[in-house]
Amino acid sequence: xxxxxxxxxxxxxxxxxxxxxxxxxxxxxxxxxxxxxxxxxxxxxxxxxxxxxxxxxxxxxxxxxxxxxxxxxxxxxxxxxxxxxxxxxxxxxxxxxxxxxxxxxxxxxxxxxxxxxxxxxxxxxxxxxxxxxxxxxxxxxxxxxxxxxxxxxxxxxxxxxxxxxxxxxxxxxxxxxxxxxxxxxxxxxxxxxxxxxxxxxxxxxxxxxxxxxxxxxxxxxxxxxxxxxxxxxxxxxxxxxxxxxxxxxxxxxxxxxxxxxxxxxxxxxxxxxxxxxxxxxxxxxxxxxxxxxxxxxxxxxxxxxxxxxxxxxxxxxxxxxxxxxxxxxxxxxxxxxxxxxxxxxxxxxxxxxxxxxxxxxxxxxxxxxxxxxxxxxxxxxxxxxxxxxxxxxxxxxxxxxxxxxxxxxxxxxxxxxxxxxxxxxxxxxxxxxxxxxxxxx
Numbered sequence: 001x002x003x004x005x006x007x008x009x010x011x012x013x014x015x016x017x018x019x020x021x022x023x024x025x026x027x028x029x030x031x032x033x034x035x036x037x038x039x040x041x042x043x044x045x046x047x048x049x050x051x052x053x054x055x056x057x058x059x060x061x062x063x064x065x066x067x068x069x070x071x072x073x074x075x076x077x078x079x080x081x082x083x084x085x086x087x088x089x090x091x092x093x094x095x096x097x098x099x100x101x102x103x104x105x106x107x108x109x110x111x112x113x114x115x116x117x118x119x120x121x122x123x124x125x126x127x128x129x130x131x132x133x134x135x136x137x138x139x140x141x142x143x144x145x146x147x148x149x150x151x152x153x154x155x156x157x158x159x160x161x162x163x164x165x166x167x168x169x170x171x172x173x174x175x176x177x178x179x180x181x182x183x184x185x186x187x188x189x190x191x192x193x194x195x196x197x198x199x200x201x202x203x204x205x206x207x208x209x210x211x212x213x214x215x216x217x218x219x220x221x222x223x224x225x226x227x228x229x230x231x232x233x234x235x236x237x238x239x240x241x242x243x244x245x246x247x248x249x250x251x252x253x254x255x256x257x258x259x260x261x262x263x264x265x266x267x268x269x270x271x272x273x274x275x276x277x278x279x280x281x282x283x284x285x286x287x288x289x290x291x292x293x294x295x296x297x298x299x300x301x302x303x304x305x306x307x308x309x310x311x312x313x314x315x316x317x318x319x320x321x322x323x324x325x326x327x328x329x330x331x332x333x334x335x336x337x338x339x340x341x342x343x344x345x346x347x348x349x350x351x352x353x354x355x356x357x358x359x360x361x362x363x364x365x366x367x368x369x370x371x372x373x374x375x376x377x378x379x380x381x382x383x384x385x386x387x388x389x390x391x392x393x394x395x396x397x398x399x400x401x402x403x404x405x406x407x408x409x410x411x412x413x414x415x416x417x418x419x420x421x422x423x424x425x426x427x428x429x430x431x432x433x434x435x436x437x438x439x440x441x
Contacts, residue, residue, distance in 0.1 A: 012051075013052075013206075015203065016172065016175075016205070019058035023079035023080045023180075024179070040103050044104075060106065061169060063098065065165045069094055070093075070153070071156075072157075074153050076093065079173055081180040081181065133167075133196050133199070134196060137193060138159060141178070141183065144183050145178075149177060149181050158174050171196060172202075172206060179210040184212050185211055194207050216265065218267055222271075222272065225264060228423070228429055232280075232297070232389065232392075232393065235254065235318070236294065236299075238256070240300075250307050250308075267333065276389050280312070281315050285381060285384065285385065287310065289380055289381065290311040291311030292311070292363070292374050292377040293381060296374035297396040342387060344419065347387075348382045348390060351394065351412065352378045352382060352394055355375070355403070355405075356375045358401075359373070362401045363375065378390055391417075395430055413430065
């Protein structure tokens with residue numbers, strides 16, 4: 001099979017684009033004026049001011065296709081929730097599409113659908129394979145479409161668009177129909193759609209923005225978030241420099257993490273962060289130990305601000321913010337602690353002790369009599385809080401201090417993470433940051 005190179009759409013767009021993007025904009029005009037001059041003005045702005053060259057490519061692809069006028073009309077009406085019928089004044093759908101194409105003049109830079117520059121970061125599939133995958137998703141959700149969308153011939157029009165025109169445009173129009181009528185999409189199908197969009201180099205927002213996903217219950221032990229961006233270590237990283245001060249207050253910085261769940265189970269960031277922070281708040285650790293854990297992981301060991309000079313009180317503020325976010329995201333959610341896993345306790349203690357010399361040098365004891373310090377706090381926490389949380393804090397502490405570990409150490413770190421079920425993305429992210437390799441910078 002011939003593999004068709006595709007443009008890396010995610011490099012040019014952060015939201016839906018092309019003809020599907022236009023239908024999304026029209027949907028948002030519910031209650032506002034919607035007529036041909038208005039839509040042409042919206043299309044012209046999208047093509048010119050927003051530099052959306054795919055709009056012209058998509059429309060010309062439809063005009064050059066073998067799809068009937070009626071099929072084109074069904075696609076438009078379904079994707080726009082029937083808010084404007086271009087044939088209402090007796091005009092043929094193709095003639096109306098030509099008017100749209102006229103406000104999107106083709107230039108040398110326009111790249112026809114499915115024939116653009118390759119994206120070497122993706123494992124390319126043939127156009128036929130991509131069409132088969134897109135058709136599979138349409139077929140799985142066809143019963144739900146029929147229950148929600150009044151146009152009975154819409155599904156066959158979508159299938160024809162995918163099979164005979166372009167898998168890329170076909171998937172985007174399919175998603176627009178799902179969103180226009182708020183069709184419930186099972187979480188498993190959502191994951192498949194994300195994988196397919198990745199093959200087509202779409203930004204993830206093309207999938208998740210506005211899609212009615214049937215999410216599973218919140219699970220604070222979920223470790224499959226993209227690139228492992230979650231929990232207290234991630235919040236600590238957000239405070240690792242003074243840049244956060246230019247973007248808002250300390251609590252606004254917390255809110256940015258709590259709302260970083262676009263495309264994820266709503267509230268999942270808050271649930272995991274609450275679980276992490278509450279474990280430390282409720283732990284038998286000394287106040288100084290809790291403070292040391294936070295200051296070391298956030299790179300603030302030599303920074304003394306009032307707001308986090310008492311680590312436990314700062315964590316209480318964080319847990320309050322988490323609960324407020326969860327009340328909005330999932331009012332029925334009742335926070336519960338994840339099971340204490342001590343199966344890797346000895347391995348975590350070993351890695352902390354392996355790093356004690358460098359930890360004690362970088363984060364020396366500051367308490368009376370020379371007790372305390374980050375290494376001391378990590379060791380105590382590993383035995384009384386949660387090896388999982390403490391190991392993540394150890395990794396973040398090493399990263400914040402630009403510590404380079406040996407290949408042997410990193411291999412052991414990766415083995416622990418795999419045994420806990422962490423995804424490969426999370427492990428690779430730490431390989432780039434921690435592995436002592438000459439090409440890691």
